Amino acid sequence: MTSGGFGGSSGSPSPKILLAKPPGLVSDEVAAAQRPPRLPPAGSLNLLSSDTWDFHVDRFLPFLTENTDFTVVGVIGPTGAGKSTIMNHLYGHGHGMLPPFGVHSEDSRSTAKHCSNGIEPRVSSERLILLDSQPVFSPSVLAEIMRPDGSSTVPVLANESISAELAHEIMSIQLGVLLSSICHILLIVSEGVHDEAMWRLMLTVDLLKHGIPDPSSLFPAHFQTVSAALEKESKEKHLAREEYMAAPIFVHTKLHNQEINPQNILPLKKALLQNFRHSSFISRKIEESSLSLCQENPDRGVAFPNLFLIPSKASDESSSYLYESYLTMSSKLRDQVLSTSTPSFARTLSERDWLKNSAKIWEMVRNSSIIAEYGKTMQNSGIFRR
Numbered sequence: 001m002t003s004g005g006f007g008g009s010s011g012s013p014s015p016k017i018l019l020a021k022p023p024g025l026v027s028d029e030v031a032a033a034q035r036p037p038r039l040p041p042a043g044s045l046n047l048l049s050s051d052t053w054d055f056h057v058d059r060f061l062p063f064l065t066e067n068t069d070f071t072v073v074g075v076i077g078p079t080g081a082g083k084s085t086i087m088n089h090l091y092g093h094g095h096g097m098l099p100p101f102g103v104h105s106e107d108s109r110s111t112a113k114h115c116s117n118g119i120e121p122r123v124s125s126e127r128l129i130l131l132d133s134q135p136v137f138s139p140s141v142l143a144e145i146m147r148p149d150g151s152s153t154v155p156v157l158a159n160e161s162i163s164a165e166l167a168h169e170i171m172s173i174q175l176g177v178l179l180s181s182i183c184h185i186l187l188i189v190s191e192g193v194h195d196e197a198m199w200r201l202m203l204t205v206d207l208l209k210h211g212i213p214d215p216s217s218l219f220p221a222h223f224q225t226v227s228a229a230l231e232k233e234s235k236e237k238h239l240a241r242e243e244y245m246a247a248p249i250f251v252h253t254k255l256h257n258q259e260i261n262p263q264n265i266l267p268l269k270k271a272l273l274q275n276f277r278h279s280s281f282i283s284r285k286i287e288e289s290s291l292s293l294c295q296e297n298p299d300r301g302v303a304f305p306n307l308f309l310i311p312s313k314a315s316d317e318s319s320s321y322l323y324e325s326y327l328t329m330s331s332k333l334r335d336q337v338l339s340t341s342t343p344s345f346a347r348t349l350s351e352r353d354w355l356k357n358s359a360k361i362w363e364m365v366r367n368s369s370i371i372a373e374y375g376k377t378m379q380n381s382g383i384f385r386r
Helices: 028-034 083-091 106-110 139-145 164-182 196-208 227-238 262-276 313-317 326-339 351-366 369-380
Strands: 071-076 119-123 128-133 185-191 247-255 306-311
Touching: 071 083, 071 164, 083 128, 083 185, 083 326, 119 164, 128 164, 139 164, 164 196, 164 351, 164 369, 185 196, 196 262, 196 369, 247 326, 262 306, 306 326
Parallel strands: 071 128, 071 185, 185 247, 247 306
Antiparallel strands: 119 128
């Protein structure tokens, strides 16, 4: 992973930086006149559509180049935890610029709506490909996919009719599996200190991801076979090598001063380690960051999960915060992402090939027999209504 790379052949077209048009600020007619004719409107750039659960390559492809020096950063977390705000900081938009990702407004909070749908991509000047995802554990997402009879409008398991509650859970798992397969870095965002629901979700993602390779591992010869054969081949290779997993950074947001007390940080790191030490997230022995929060490691030979704590914005409204301010820690998180040593894909590939192969990874996730079996087990358990 590099920070600020602009590699690629000299004949490649100039990289395009993608900014979204926040709704209601610019008319569609004006936006269309200002936009280059060959580029799709920013509002329709979802890689993954929330209504059909389909992956759309053509929407984002014009913004990518043959550059091979890029980094993919994804984010996953619940509603209101600050995912889109964090991604805006990573993008690095300055004062007077419209933020690339929409964030919660008073209107959206009052109507209990979520801002991100499916997966929304943007590209920064450093060639960071940022993937903002719809929230997990979201009542508003569940409400959108639920029919009057309780079934799901979104075909998450090969067009099989299942309850909206089960579909909602499967969608979160599929999001996690996809992002951990196609990203270099995955931000796992939680609100507050303790979020066992997010930890359980990511452990489930690790359990069900097996058989899903990284985008560079796919070749045209593989495309001629069914995804089940690809999955079987990947499972056989799994015994000989570690399976690809994006580098996780656990980000806890909206913390109060007393929660950021250094005496509370080590127990949180130990709790994370105890939960994830046998998972693929830890087995790579990811190098510790140089940040003070991650320096202490009493368990020699075992790498702690990368942990980042961000205080509530309210701390910036007063000069009495005890440790770091919201703005300071948000800036440090960006520096961390730009400097983190990340797992590499098996082979070098361009931005455009990454996107095309990510669509094939999504086909494998959608058709994964492991995830389908998990869904059937959960449906038969009686936890979710039919």
